[in-house]
Amino acid sequence: MAEHTIQFDLTPERKLKPKSEELGFGKVFTDHMFVMDYTEGQGWHNPRITPYQPLTLDPSSMVFHYGQSVFEGLKAYMTEDNRILLFRPERNFQRLNRSNERLCIPELDEELALEALKQLILTEKEWIPNAEGTSLYIRPFIISTEPFLGVAPSSQYKFIIILSPVGSYYKEGIHPVKILVESEFVRAVAGGTGEAKTAGNYASSLKAQEVASRKEYSQVLWLDGLEKKYIEEVGSMNVFFKINGEIITPALNGSILEGITRNSVIELLKHWGMPVAERRISMEEIREAYKSGQLEEAFGTGTAAVISPIGEFFWNGEKMTVNQGATGPTAKKLYDTITSIQNGKEPDPFNWVVEVDQYITAK
């Protein structure tokens, strides 16, 4: 384990921290980051916490050309009694390894990654904002760094964790968004990389988002790549519908990202005794439910927003309003419960929350 001892190279220079009310998303980073290298033959090595600094990479580094890149996103919360909480972080590192497998990136030691994250957060604990709705956004990512233009898996990688204090997603309270159902562009298809959290999925989604924004829709709803009938995701979130009392979300099919908030929502709904189904669901079924007055709610789920209520769909020239464009009771209850578990205000019957211990582990 000697080669896995995390080294600390801390800087006395501390940046000015933004005020809570000025916090945005993903533009301000803390004083330090975690870095670990991979070299073929040697494996992952040299885990270290270093000053936050630019990466120095050869222009031929493979990530620029062939996009071997995976990432995760999660948050740390400061409770009212000054405990630091993470929400199901082990699932992020499990998913990172599933993404690695698809992208031919070497497997990471999940325990070491979680330990590294905890150490980094403790190093940066003064950066965790504590105002309502704020948190410390965590971005673990892996990039291929071998300087080589051959199309092949890289022999060198970097695993990096950076931290960014972020403001409340809903500065004026949780509110519904308008969604354009996408019928030209495709996010992913079975046999592709839709299930992996990899850079290329996001690059390919930008064009549809641009078209939707121009039409004043917040996000696109992605249909399946084969028949363009079945619902997959909304923007970069999973999606749920409440139809005649039952809550339905598309089943994982190989092209849908296995969201951690998605899973938490399903477990909570079951815990509350509400009927929930993971199954294939078509846009036509949504339209019929809308027509018959049975489409009661719709919402997206993801780390950034937690729950994002949907107030309107636009599909094939037809506008469909959900719950009179207001946030529905299920979405609201899920949002309140999950955020309260995340920031330690409510009990955590599922053991989802992981406390970052207030000490540096002796090495």
Add this chain to the structure above:
Amino acid sequence: MAEHTIQFDLTPERKLKPKSEELGFGKVFTDHMFVMDYTEGQGWHNPRITPYQPLTLDPSSMVFHYGQSVFEGLKAYMTEDNRILLFRPERNFQRLNRSNERLCIPELDEELALEALKQLILTEKEWIPNAEGTSLYIRPFIISTEPFLGVAPSSQYKFIIILSPVGSYYKEGIHPVKILVESEFVRAVAGGTGEAKTAGNYASSLKAQEVASRKEYSQVLWLDGLEKKYIEEVGSMNVFFKINGEIITPALNGSILEGITRNSVIELLKHWGMPVAERRISMEEIREAYKSGQLEEAFGTGTAAVISPIGEFFWNGEKMTVNQGATGPTAKKLYDTITSIQNGKEPDPFNWVVEVDQYITAK
């Protein structure tokens, strides 16, 4: 145009050039590179030829996370009478702009890009190898550089051209490869990014290639993402079949890369009066042609290999040998003709070749 004047910052330090016989692919780079920046509001600016050097990028630079990245690949050839030739380079920059459009990257001035390339090549002309089959590989690419974790098009980019002297693709003469027909993984689907030369397409292809290599196949043949019936590409090349005297290549359908070698092959075949068709073609049709003895040839086309004859397909448990595993006459004639046009040994009836003038344009 003042802001588009290319600045020169040349280094007196020159690296050792590898010997012709030691040249590989894409591992050795020349002394200089071309760089130009893009900033929203300012557009593309500061075009410059600088010493080849590492890029310094914030860890939050968008390319690492959301993969907005496009590239091209072409070659410069040194003729026996010391002229420097490029092969249809304007098509590479046209395609780069088509890739840009799909990836929400700002359009590039194609004339400026070509001028920049010529200036860079003239700066590095001593790096162009002249042994049989060798060339100077050219890699123009664009990456998103804004330090921001929001999923949106970047407001900053870098356009870079790097050069790498490369050896002959066929060190022991042109020879056929064995191909595994891929039936699990998918390269691209209509509505996705298959038509664009973007990093994510290559990242997603690695897994299938890894499986094929383990089974001792050189490349995979990609079927369409919808029905997994129709032929799309082979490895990162376009593909052609000769069936009963007719040459067939899959029609461009939105998920197939529009190869410049592909286009040149079609034009040459027409020029020779050979029947050539761009149409949808299924793997079942290939199998039937094989069974009836009418599958005469198969080959891939691309910048690296020019022509890559295929000697064997493996599909659904069945091995199909093409032309007794030997290079066919059409593949050989195409290879000889195109490479001879590229290196100036044969006349160029199509005006494909662009000579890099032996002077620095006065500014």
